[in-house]
Amino acid sequence: MKIIVTGSLGNISKPLTEELVSKGHDVTVISSNPERKSEIEKLGAKTAIGTMEDVDFLTQTFKGADIIYAMEAINHGVFFNHEINFIQENIQIGKNYKEAIEKSGVKNIIHLSSIGAHMKTGNGILAFHYEIEKVFNELPEDVSIKFMRPVGFYYNMFAFIPTIKSQNLIIQNYGGDEKEPWVSPKDIASAIAEEMEKPFNGREIRYVASEEISPNEIAETLGEAIGQPDLKWLKISDEDLLNNLINAGMNPQTAKGFVEMNAARKGNILYEDYFKNRPVLGKIKVKDFAKDFAKVYFN
Template sequence: MNIVITGSLGNIGKPLTQLLVANGHQVTVISSKPERIEAIRQAGAIPAIGSIQDADFLAQTFTGADAVYLMEAWEGIGSIYDQAIDFLAEFKKIAHHYVQAVLQAGVSRLVHLSSVGAHSEQGTGSLLVHHTVENILRTLPENVAIKFMRPVGFFSNIYRWLPMIQAKGAIIQSYGGDQKEPWVSPYDIAATIAQEMEKPFNGRTVQYLASDEVSPNEIARTLGKSIGNPELRWEVIPPDTLLNQMLSAGINEWIANGLVAMQQAQQNGSLYHDFYLNKPTLGKVKLADFADEFAAVYKNL
């Protein structure tokens, strides 16, 4: 098949591209960075340099594709420290550009990377953007089949806590404890999407993605052991305290409020209500596997 990938060679895009190329597909990878051209070619794919904010560029790149993988990256919109960015509005723009490009190119099969929490427009904090984007994509004609993939929290996002772990010897959030929650590895996401690309596309489907179920305290213990710091703990602070810390650090107000709201949904379990009604088979990568990877990164800092 001729498959177009948005999201460049990121945590999901790189292994997804490698899997699809290995399976014999022609893969075009969209990136906004010309410096990625050589890496894309080395992965066996065709580079397409341009912006997902450019509907005409997208339409041209999508033309002739048998299937397209769509995603929206927070980093591609701008810095979370930029107070002027309306992130929800920017996600809407990207979704509308996708719709325009799909219609113009005549694409009939889409795989969209959404998120846990996309099932609801309330109580999910900043994950509201994914609910919004899904609904915009659902305005496409019924002959456009869409597979909405909803991963849970990424293990790889834990790397954002490295400075905190180094400076404080703790993971500090506004939720925690021994209640298990699902996590996912980008490698399992890529493997599942590669498989779904080769299966029939019918209507609109939703599939959740997860690799393991572990509690915050388990994460702290496992990561602490892996880096030689058995005293590493997961510390819970009041939501208002976390919010004030983020605002004082200059984080966009909407992002800060959204993160706190999302963590409260994690704590009370409401974020995972639809996930557990439609629980998937867990992937191969477990917390222990990620801990080995994390330890290697930590020890090379």
């Protein structure tokens, strides 16, 4: 099949491209960085250099494809840009995809959405996923869409490193012994590749998770990996976390979104629909990720 992969060689798109090429598919990877071209081609894929803001480029690249994997890939550096509305920027990319899909005539779409996309409000920084699913659902009925809803990514735990180094603590506005789902990007890539080889039929939703584990268990696992078995997870107030993020230089609007998202984790509000549609868990566990965490921690 002819498959278009967005997201350049990111944490999901790279292993996805590798798997699709190994299965004999004709893969084109979209990247905004010309320097990625040779690395993409070494994987056995083709390269399309352009941006998610360029609808004409997307339309031309999408034409003739059997499947498009669409994700919004704004650099996390924008969290600290006070001029950018993170949620609105992502929604606009979703609208660009919709327009390009309509103009190109592609009928099978896999969209990377997220946990929390079932919530109109109360999901904080994840609000754009609800809005983009709504935009995609405006596509004609003959366009089949699989919405992939992964849970929190393991690599988000890298954000814990500064306070672990300075205070021997993981500090968040949620915590305790209540288990919540986390996921490896490699397991997401495998789930997407699996869905590409299944029939497309209307609109479908699939949650993706690797392990269900509590904050206290995460602290214990990461602590063991970095030689700090006494590492603890400290739960602070929403207000204190907000002040910490703003003081660190984060866009205040984005910081509020993070705090609200984390607050929704308490009592599993964020995971209400996930637990109603619980998936088979992936292969890669937090103990596996902890080895990568330790490498980043010590480097």
